Amino acid sequence: MSRIGVISDTHGLLRPQVEQYLAGVTHIIHAGDIGAEHVLEGLRRIAPVTAIRGNVDVGGWADRYPAAETLRLGDHRFYILHDLAELKDKRPGAVDAVIYGHSHRASVRMDAGVLYLNPGSAGPRRFRLPITLATLDIGEGGELLPVIHTLDESPGRPA
Numbered sequence: 001m002s003r004i005g006v007i008s009d010t011h012g013l014l015r016p017q018v019e020q021y022l023a024g025v026t027h028i029i030h031a032g033d034i035g036a037e038h039v040l041e042g043l044r045r046i047a048p049v050t051a052i053r054g055n056v057d058v059g060g061w062a063d064r065y066p067a068a069e070t071l072r073l074g075d076h077r078f079y080i081l082h083d084l085a086e087l088k089d090k091r092p093g094a095v096d097a098v099i100y101g102h103s104h105r106a107s108v109r110m111d112a113g114v115l116y117l118n119p120g121s122a123g124p125r126r127f128r129l130p131i132t133l134a135t136l137d138i139g140e141g142g143e144l145l146p147v148i149h150t151l152d153e154s155p156g157r158p159a
Contacts, residue, residue: 003137005046007122009054023046028046052066052080068080079095084116097116106120120132130150133151134147
């Protein structure tokens with residue numbers, strides 16, 4: 001079994017707890033609103049990173065990241081974008097999962113055999129929503145098994 005880390009809406013903040021929750025992942029997907037390049041540098045110390053830019057990602061550093069991307073990891077294809085509302089205009093080809101952010105609300109649902117996963121926001125608290133990220137296990141039979149993790153705001157203490 002392999003594990004993928006999924007994070008979004010960091011808005012320039014890489015919390016110390018992120019390393020604990022993503023320890024051992026083989027890849028990290030950042031679904032936009034990175035906020036600053038140092039966030040990705042920190043994530044790259046944990047595992048390889050695929051990132052797309054969100055609506056707050058502007059400037060020279062952000063220009064290197066696409067607005068959406070299709071990623072193949074093993075036998076699975078992931079479509080990554082920041083705002084799910086944009087999907088209606090850009091239907092991805094055959095994918096196993098759509099990874100997105102923007103709303104700051106964690107969400108897991110299946111639709112027509114496709115997993116839709118929003119890891120929520122791991123950045124500064126907004127709208128009184130919990131601070132979250134996700135891991136996505138790929139089971140022995142190839143099934144995608146998402147888990148939403150709520151981060152405690154105290155450094156080094158998982159919730």
